[in-house]
Amino acid sequence: MPAPHSLDTLVQALRCLPGVGAKSAARMAFHLLQRDREGALQLSEALARAVQTMRHCERCHTFTEAQICSTCLDPARDPSRLCVVETPADQAAMERTGAFGGMYFVLMGRISPLDGVGPNDIGLKKLLDRVNDGLVQEVILATNFTAEGETTAYVIAQALKARGLRTTRLARGVPVGSELEYVDLGTIAHALAERR
Amino acid sequence: MPAPHSLDTLVQALRCLPGVGAKSAARMAFHLLQRDREGALQLSEALARAVQTMRHCERCHTFTEAQICSTCLDPARDPSRLCVVETPADQAAMERTGAFGGMYFVLMGRISPLDGVGPNDIGLKKLLDRVNDGLVQEVILATNFTAEGETTAYVIAQALKARGLRTTRLARGVPVGSELEYVDLGTIAHALAERR
Numbered sequence: 001m002p003a004p005h006s007l008d009t010l011v012q013a014l015r016c017l018p019g020v021g022a023k024s025a026a027r028m029a030f031h032l033l034q035r036d037r038e039g040a041l042q043l044s045e046a047l048a049r050a051v052q053t054m055r056h057c058e059r060c061h062t063f064t065e066a067q068i069c070s071t072c073l074d075p076a077r078d079p080s081r082l083c084v085v086e087t088p089a090d091q092a093a094m095e096r097t098g099a100f101g102g103m104y105f106v107l108m109g110r111i112s113p114l115d116g117v118g119p120n121d122i123g124l125k126k127l128l129d130r131v132n133d134g135l136v137q138e139v140i141l142a143t144n145f146t147a148e149g150e151t152t153a154y155v156i157a158q159a160l161k162a163r164g165l166r167t168t169r170l171a172r173g174v175p176v177g178s179e180l181e182y183v184d185l186g187t188i189a190h191a192l193a194e195r196r
Numbered sequence: 197m198p199a200p201h202s203l204d205t206l207v208q209a210l211r212c213l214p215g216v217g218a219k220s221a222a223r224m225a226f227h228l229l230q231r232d233r234e235g236a237l238q239l240s241e242a243l244a245r246a247v248q249t250m251r252h253c254e255r256c257h258t259f260t261e262a263q264i265c266s267t268c269l270d271p272a273r274d275p276s277r278l279c280v281v282e283t284p285a286d287q288a289a290m291e292r293t294g295a296f297g298g299m300y301f302v303l304m305g306r307i308s309p310l311d312g313v314g315p316n317d318i319g320l321k322k323l324l325d326r327v328n329d330g331l332v333q334e335v336i337l338a339t340n341f342t343a344e345g346e347t348t349a350y351v352i353a354q355a356l357k358a359r360g361l362r363t364t365r366l367a368r369g370v371p372v373g374s375e376l377e378y379v380d381l382g383t384i385a386h387a388l389a390e391r392r
Contacts, residue, residue: 006246007259007284013242016214016235018227019220026285029246033259033305037247039212043241046209047228047236052204054229063203065230088203091221108230177214 007033051120059130061123062106063086071104077100079135084127084156085142086110094142105130110148111155119155127156131165135148141169204231255326257319258284258302267300274298275331280352281338282306290338297301298336306344307351315351323352323387327361337365344378 007029014025034038056062057069065129071077071091081102085091091104097171107122131139143149158169173191174183198235203225210221211268228236253257260266267273277298278354287300305318327335335356339345353363369387370379 006242006249006261010242010246012233015240016228016232016239017224019223023285024215027215028213030283032212033246036212038379039209040243040247041336043209043212044247046202046206047240047243050206050225051233051236051240053202065202087220087226089226108252129352130253 056108057106060104060106061108061126062104064092074124076101079133080132080137081140082136082138083140083142084153086144086152090142090144100140103136107143107152110143110146111152112148113151122152124156124159128159128163131160131163136165138168142169145170145172213331229341252304253302256278256300256302257304257322258287258300272297275329276333276335277336278327279336279338280349282340282348286338286340296336300331303339306339306342306345307348310349315355318348320352321354324355324359327356333362335361336365337363341366341368 009137010029010032011022012027015022017025020028032043033191035179053065054063055056055065057064057067057072059068060132062069062071069140078101081092081100082105083091083100083107084107085094086107087171088106091106094100094104104122105127107127109117109122109125111117111119111122130136139156141153141156143152153169160167172187172194174180174187180188206225206228207218207221209366210216210224211218213221216224224232224258228239249261250259251261251271253260253263253268255264255268256268258265258323274297277296278301279290279296279298280301281290282303282305284302287302290296290300301319301323303318303320303323305313307313326332334362337349337352339349339352349365353365356363359374370376370383376384
């Protein structure tokens with residue numbers, strides 16, 4: 001089938017989405033054209049607008065439309081504690097807990113040598129500038145508990161220690177609501193070693 | 197986190213894609229803005245262009261930019277055989293086999309009472325008009341071998357039988373390259389009943 005040109009282009013363009021291969025892209029294109037042209041147009045506009053308006057907050061590096069994001073500008077937040085997370089989604093998860101009232105710094109990535117992402121490709125230099133504001137006293141490392149996240153936390157901790165700042169890491173341990181029988185051994189071993 | 201407005205809009209808009217929930221949409225939006233703004237703009241343009249230019253072929257109902265698609269216009273194809281498929285992707289699969297040189301009719305859907313899709317919501321009426329061109333002698337039903345696809349094939353076969361047209365269905369049986377031990381029982385039973 002010599003497929004029509006603009007459909008081909010759409011299928012190809014959909015493959016820029018993470019986790020979308022050739023078959024998913026074709027299914028998405030078909031769905032949009034056959035059942036949801038309105039949604040396709042909205043998506044087209046939302047993409048163009050987001051690319052045009054979204055930039056990085058000058059203080060915390062997260063996505064924002066303004067020069068400085070609303071979280072950084074909030075006078076009710078405690079400027080002495082700075083929580084370092086990998087992505088805006090991680091920041092949102094922290095916020096949903098309601099347990100943290102300090103500031104954030106969003107790395108927008110993690111160190112991942114296998115993917116060619118080194119310390120200079122995440123916002124490390126910007127973070128080191130950020131903690132020199134004279135107000136930050138504690139940096140809470142809330143990167144993920146994956147190999148990459150742990151590496152990232154370690155590199156940042158080393159860099160900050162050289163500046164005499166107090167760095168902490170989220171506690172590792174048994175998740176709330178879980179039964180020991182079903183928790184993986186590494187987690188139980190960590191929880192035992194870090195018992196309190 | 198009071199998330200920025202145009203990012204919210206983008207995440208919401210991405211959810212119009214089939215199989216994309218809130219978390220996937222957020223991950224896609226983050227990926228596009230952080231790593232592939234070029235791809236995001238291309239996708240935006242491809243969506244707008246496809247919605248604007250794609251329409252249905254007047255003869256076979258598939259997507260095309262022209263009034264009649266190139267497959268229907270191809271003089272080398274045999275107009276006496278008409279293959280009925282559910283989607284353009286199914287048509288593409290048939291074409292890749294290289295085993296069929298006739299015409300197509302693309303239903304753009306299947307009968308699915310559970311989803312509220314009846315015979316009038318797929319191109320049944322258009323198909324009945326199409327087969328009255330005086331050239332079609334055999335209608336090959338190549339809808340999927342799912343419950344919905346079988347229902348669709350049955351309904352179409354009944355409608356065509358009333359018009360005295362010869363209808364056939366793709367053979368059911370053991371897939372090429374498979375070992376009986378691993379083939380599901382329903383397939384083996386069908387292959388046995390329809391042995392030749």
